[in-house]
Amino acid sequence: MHSTALALIQLGAVFFGLGLLGKMAWRIGISPIPLYLIGGLAFGQGGLVPLHGIEDFTHLSSEIGVILLLLLLGLEYSAAELVTGLKRSWTAGLMDIVLNATPGVIAALILGWGPLGALAMGGVTYISSSGIIAKVLGDLGRLGNRETPVVLSVLVFEDLAMAVYLPILTAVLAGVSFVGGLTAVGISLAAITVVLVIALKFGRYVSALVDSPDPEVFLLKVLGAALLVAGVASELQVSAAVGAFLLGIAISGSTAENATRMLEPLRDLFAAMFFVVFGLNTDPASIPPVLALAVALAVVTTLTKVATGWWAARRQGIGRMGRARAGAALVARGEFSIVIASLTVASGAVDQQLAALATAYVLLMAVLGPVAARVVEPLARKFTRKRGPAPATA
Amino acid sequence: MNVEVTPLPGIGTRQDFMIRAGRRIGVITHRDGKFELIVSSLDDPDDCTASIALTPAEASTLAGLLGSPQLVAHLQEQQREVAGISTKQFPIVPGSRFDGSPLAETELRTRTGASIVAVVRAGSVHPSPRPDFVFQGGDLVVVVGTADGLGAAAELLGGG
Numbered sequence: 289m290h291s292t293a294l295a296l297i298q299l300g301a302v303f304f305g306l307g308l309l310g311k312m313a314w315r316i317g318i319s320p321i322p323l324y325l326i327g328g329l330a331f332g333q334g335g336l337v338p339l340h341g342i343e344d345f346t347h348l349s350s351e352i353g354v355i356l357l358l359l360l361l362g363l364e365y366s367a368a369e370l371v372t373g374l375k376r377s378w379t380a381g382l383m384d385i386v387l388n389a390t391p392g393v394i395a396a397l398i399l400g401w402g403p404l405g406a407l408a409m410g411g412v413t414y415i416s417s418s419g420i421i422a423k424v425l426g427d428l429g430r431l432g433n434r435e436t437p438v439v440l441s442v443l444v445f446e447d448l449a450m451a452v453y454l455p456i457l458t459a460v461l462a463g464v465s466f467v468g469g470l471t472a473v474g475i476s477l478a479a480i481t482v483v484l485v486i487a488l489k490f491g492r493y494v495s496a497l498v499d500s501p502d503p504e505v506f507l508l509k510v511l512g513a514a515l516l517v518a519g520v521a522s523e524l525q526v527s528a529a530v531g532a533f534l535l536g537i538a539i540s541g542s543t544a545e546n547a548t549r550m551l552e553p554l555r556d557l558f559a560a561m562f563f564v565v566f567g568l569n570t571d572p573a574s575i576p577p578v579l580a581l582a583v584a585l586a587v588v589t590t591l592t593k594v595a596t597g598w599w600a601a602r603r604q605g606i607g608r609m610g611r612a613r614a615g616a617a618l619v620a621r622g623e624f625s626i627v628i629a630s631l632t633v634a635s636g637a638v639d640q641q642l643a644a645l646a647t648a649y650v651l652l653m654a655v656l657g658p659v660a661a662r663v664v665e666p667l668a669r670k671f672t673r674k675r676g677p678a679p680a681t682a
Numbered sequence: 683m684n685v686e687v688t689p690l691p692g693i694g695t696r697q698d699f700m701i702r703a704g705r706r707i708g709v710i711t712h713r714d715g716k717f718e719l720i721v722s723s724l725d726d727p728d729d730c731t732a733s734i735a736l737t738p739a740e741a742s743t744l745a746g747l748l749g750s751p752q753l754v755a756h757l758q759e760q761q762r763e764v765a766g767i768s769t770k771q772f773p774i775v776p777g778s779r780f781d782g783s784p785l786a787e788t789e790l791r792t793r794t795g796a797s798i799v800a801v802v803r804a805g806s807v808h809p810s811p812r813p814d815f816v817f818q819g820g821d822l823v824v825v826v827g828t829a830d831g832l833g834a835a836a837e838l839l840g841g842g
Binding site: 364365372437444606 | 691698
């Protein structure tokens with residue numbers, strides 16, 4: 289009884305503290321993710337206040353957090369949107385991959401983490417945070433801007449790239465041999481193709497399976513289906529998160545919209561727990577040695593994302609200021625970089641320092657992203673006035 | 683008018699068009715049914731000076747406000763053939779004499795010869811209001827009559 293009371297008090301304190309951090313974060317206009325990570329760093333090993341007795345719960349909630357993050361990423365865009373996005377923005381999407389994965393790959397190779405580490409770090413620096421970006425665009429009243437569809441189509445492409453990347457990453461992390469890895473990659477690509485075809489042709493049957501007019505029944509069915517698929521996927525060595533993601537893509541139409549509305553608060557709750565647990569498992573002492581590299585990566589990948597957005601917007605005939613806004617909007621990295629780092633570290637196949645580097649990197653980028661989106665206009669205007677028309681680097 | 687429809691993946695749809703003043707105006711329909719009124723800025727057509735969130739009720743009121751002058755124009759069009767008759771609209775100023783009183787109390791027809799053919803309230807049109815129709819401040823009263831009759835109606839409804 290006493291231990292239950294202690295656990296409840298600890299959990300309550302953690303959630304309440306996270307709530308205060310989140311409120312503070314949005315008030316100063318940044319994403320709460322870095323604050324959650326710092327919160328986790330403060331509690332965990334080597335941190336200020338170690339938590340005891342709730343590890344089982346926090347561990348499971350952080351797993352559910354990853355599953356919900358990926359399920360909602362899959363739900364965010366319909367299969368039709370993904371396919372049109374692929375057709376319309378594949379050049380910008382490829383540019384995005386080349387420019388933004390390369391710095392991470394190079395950093396991992398310099399640190400001697402091998403091809404696996406390079407694959408993981410490439411993903412960490414590549415993937416923008418669609419959550420932070422959508423929120424910031426809405427807050428700044430830029431949804432009606434002409435460059436916004438360009439920004440969104442880059443995000444759609446990244447979403448699709450994740451559908452291919454995550455199964456490959458987890459397969460390679462699990463089956464280390466080259467041939468085994470190739471087989472796993474083949475199976476992953478086949479799986480995502482099958483899921484997309486199912487979603488496009490038979491999406492309503494999958495949706496009908498989980499749909500219900502009663503919100504309570506609906507919530508239980510969707511959550512249950514996500515955990516079931518995630519569990520089975522995990523048993524098949526494909527990683528729970530990937531399973532949930534593919535399920536999210538397969539659910540479509542109004543069912544997807546309702547599911548998103550229903551699951552968003554749950555996702556926020558468990559995802560907060562996931563960031564805290566990731567912070568918990570990262571030793572704060574391991575961050576200073578990689579801090580300089582993280583700062584260098586942050587600077588380089590800010591510039592490469594701005595270049596990506598600039599280029600993509602120019603192709604659509606957007607003016608200079610709009611191009612600068614599109615570039616700056618894409619800068620934020622967040623939840624999915626941490627998901628990639630956590631999958632990688634959990635497999636044990638790569639140097640544990642990757643967690644420290646990814647943490648430091650996301651701490652910087654999740655703050656820098658919203659700030660960049662905000663200051664890009666005054667900065668670009670100043671720049672244009674002083675030196676004539678020139679690209680803005682926020 | 684050439685309305686451009688742009689899908690916003692994950693958010694909803696943007697519908698906008700260029701107006702003669704050189705600005706883009708339009709509406710963003712969010713997936714969850716919320717509306718946003720957008721107006722592009724003057725110096726940067728890509729950017730928006732305003733994006734205003736509207737509830738469905740507010741959106742329909744605004745649509746009515748923009749649509750109701752067209753009602754008067756429509757009536758004027760119809761009465762063009764009848765010589766000497768025209769249409770005007772008068773507001774019921776909040777707190778004025780007829781705010782809260784029924785239509786019959788104005789005795790408009792007896793006193794001026796003009797008649798009330800419609801009342802526009804909060805963007806929606808009430809055609810041929812009955813004598814027991816109670817006015818509220820902010821109503822727009824659409825009146826048909828001769829020039830003299832309309833002048834008298836203006837004095838009666840507005841002045842007093």
